[in-house]
Amino acid sequence: MAFMDDDYLLTTDLAKELFHGYAESMPIVDYHCHLHPEEIYKDPNFKDIVEAWLTDGNNYGDHYKWRLERANGVPEELITGNGDPWDKFYAYAQTMEKAIGSPVYMWTHQELRRYFGITDELNSKTAKDIYEKTNEMLATPEFSRRSLLRRMNLDTICTTDDPVDSLEYHIAFEKDGGDTFKMIPAMRPDKALNPDKAGFGEWVDQLEQVTGDTINSFDDMMAAINKRVDFFHEHGSRLSDHAADLMLYAPSTAAERDAILAKARAGEPLTLEEVTKYRTQLFLDLMKIYHAHGWTMQLHIHAMRNINEREFGIHGADTGYDSINDRSIAEPLAALLNEAAKTDSIPKMLIYSLNPNDYLAITTIMGCFQGGMKQRMALGNAWWFNDTRTGIRKQIQTMAEGSLLGNFVGMTTDSRSFLSFPRHEFFRRILCEQLGEWASRGEIPSDLDTLAPLVQDVSYNNAKELFA
Known part of the structure; x- marks a missing residue:
């Protein structure tokens, strides 16, 4: 096989037929990326x-x-x-x-x-x-930027947007008639998740300004966030995303949460216990809000960020100084979902871990909270450092062995590059390679009537349903 020829990564005749006949031409839904909506709307050329x-x-x-x-x-x-x-x-x-x-x-x-x-x-x-x-x-x-996206047969792109964002470029894009693809906001309330980080108080002030609410309590803050979810929903949003990083769980009283919020707004240091109590209730309340709106909630877990403090101080976040964490995930994740299940408020969820050793724990916990809708909970795609042939195959295998591969929502770029969209092709080739290998060993039928719809569902259709 020649380098990067038409059949690269496709090691069986069935894999080649599945990819070229059914996966290759499917449109792309990129439901998690970090492209700037301003750049997409204004559509300049790169220099x-x-x-x-x-x-x-x-x-x-x-x-x-x-x-x-x-x-x-x-x-x-x-x-x-x-x-x-x-x-x-x-x-x-x-x-x-x-x-x-x-x-x-x-x-x-x-x-x-x-x-x-x-x-x-x-x-x-x-x-x-x-x-x-x-x-x-x-x-x-x-x-131009949009032309690059059109070249990839893009159907839908979800940007990553703070709850206080005006969505001005999404609104302008929609008002101007859009393009051959849709640009939809996806809410990422990371600043709300981190009351111990610098700038939290200023962010709450911004939340007050954009909602017109006065925030004197934790419940006031959640009511204001709910207003912003309403606003995002009006402009097409059906997903949220959270850089959870660590899964922590601790119950709290309303009085405790109010006191923690007041300390955080004043810039006072918080203990780990206080952060844990705050975040636990934040997640529980967010799950209720998303469930009520019919949204899909994404959790990205076990990134260990900015570990080279010297270089982080020079370059800032997202510049290559993050790694995989290996903290406990099973007990706090199970406790969070169990508490949400008591009020039937678990939304549709995609749970990612940067540590592939977490996959089995996540899938077995997911299985305890399925029901009420198709694939309420799914293992998120092979993310970041796992976005390799080895990592993608492991995620596919775990999703297949621990849940239903045919319901999986496929790939995202999770990227800041307008040139990254062939990663969807990379994923689809590996999916078809895996199916072809299973069939060659007699583990699954070599039946196009069975496998072709599955390939198209995982490549595109299931992700498209997130916006139904």
Whole structure:
């Protein structure tokens, strides 16, 4: 099999037939990404491939690539700094020569093929030609930000938006008639989750301003958040997302929560016990709100963030200094769901863990709280460091063995890059590869009437149903 040919990753005839006949042409629903809605609405061109692919010295870009460049000894000036664009690109090309086996290596060449039609391997010899060709194409109207999304047969994209966001660009996008795809907000109330972080008090002040409410208690805050869910719902939102990071559980009284909120707004330090009590009730109340609105709640668990304090201080968050955590998840997650189940307020949920060792615990706990709707709870896709062939296969296998693979909602980019959407193809190829392997061993039938609808459901249809 040739490098990145039409059948790469497809190791059986059945896998090839499933992918090319049924998965490849399906539209994309990207229900979790980090693209800026302003960029999508205004639709400018990138000034060059470095801005589109790496970074323009603004600490906003593809930290998957940055981690590899640091491992290759590239100076930070050529990673997140203000180095010469050609020097940055050449440094990345040199890094790719060492990145054999990395998913970033495959994504890089997949993106060159799908967006630019470039089939050359990226290395120090080909870098100049690729740099010039991509820059020339990116300067044309056919390569504006929205045009890049259209090239990927995008149906729906969900941005990640704070509850206090005005959604001005979503509203303007909708008012102008949209595009060939929908842009829908997905609420991410991370600032509400972290009363111990700097800026929490200011965020509550903003929540008061956008709702017109006075927040004197924890219940007042939740009522204000409920108003914002109403507002998001009016503009198409049907999902929320939460960087839970750690699962913690502790019950509390209303008086305790009010006191914790008052301390947090005043900027006073909180104990771990206080944060745990606050977050437990926040999650329980959010689950009730989402359940009432028919939303899907996403929990992203076990990211250990900003662990290199020196570099975090220089570059800020989301710049490549996060890792996998290995704390306990089973007991606090089970306790949270059990408490929510007492009031029948568990919404549809996607539960992700950055630690794949958590998958079996999550799926067995999920099984205790299913019912009342199709796949109320599902294991989230192979996220971040698990977004590899090995990681995706493990997630698919665990979802299949522990629940119902045919109900899984498929892939997301979880990305800050407009060029990342071929990752959906990467996932679909691996899904078809896995099904073909199972069939070759006689574990499942080699029956297109059975497997083709499943492939299309997991690739697109199930995710589309999130917005029904």
